Amino acid sequence: MNFGIAYFPSKEIQDAANSYRKRYDPHYALIPPHVTLKSSFTIAEGKLSEVVSELKRIANETKPFPLRITKVSSFEPVTNTIYFKVEPSDEIIELEEKLHSGKFEDTRKHPFVPHVTLAQDLTHVEFTDILGRLNMENHQYEDTVDRFQLLYQLENGQWTVHDTFVFGKE
């Protein structure tokens, strides 16, 4: 079973993202708008409760921190994914690091670029058009990260939340 860890930003940010995702992100139906903190990983049979305990421990020692979106960006030329760029604060970098060290294997293939995907798998014309439009709009948002969620993937690719880890709780 594939698991993933994500943060769902405020409704305002999700609504703004969905207005683009609906048409331009093939993953639209698979998961609400999110910031991936740990991409698809597997948990060995019988080890789920151990992982949950470790995530609880990490959430307990994390304090809520601000999340700022200041602009739209893209992964061009690597991919033509367009996204809300999340400012890489010390707190989010530290959190992502904890989810890839200690008891967690470091399976990262790319440096961590926190973001909310708006569009992907675009034609060149779509890419230029959407990025042009987004750059004329104002996309600045502030939010407070106070939790993350462990999700698992269904056979159709859709993600279901298994558990929610609120910061600073036991």
Place this chain on the structure above:
Amino acid sequence: MNFGIAYFPSKEIQDAANSYRKRYDPHYALIPPHVTLKSSFTIAEGKLSEVVSELKRIANETKPFPLRITKVSSFEPVTNTIYFKVEPSDEIIELEEKLHSGKFEDTRKHPFVPHVTLAQDLTHVEFTDILGRLNMENHQYEDTVDRFQLLYQLENGQWTVHDTFVFGKE
């Protein structure tokens, strides 16, 4: 903001449901397969943390209980929704009751029929065809309910999980 409370059954059940939902449920992209425990309700400004505390209290005093799906059924002639019928155990009835009494306003418009929707808004031909097909298949599943989730609705209708309440914790 609209909130709802749902239980997401085992991956096996969700996968079985999605094989029908993908084609026959217009809500497919809005939420993974689920059992609704409390349908869309609002929470007054500033009252979310109170509701979360109450849901924690209810989860704390609830013990994990079995969930059994024994057959496929439909709401005909009221609607042509087709669903996995969840056996209405004492435990699930009691849980649903708690989510509509005490601090929660009782906004129920129908008796509680626990189910996982497979198809809805069908033409008459689709309805007959799908129900016939499902009735020739074996749809018996067992699962253990050990949590429920509070979700909120985005402007596009999609649901995001706000928090997970695991039974019998702290």
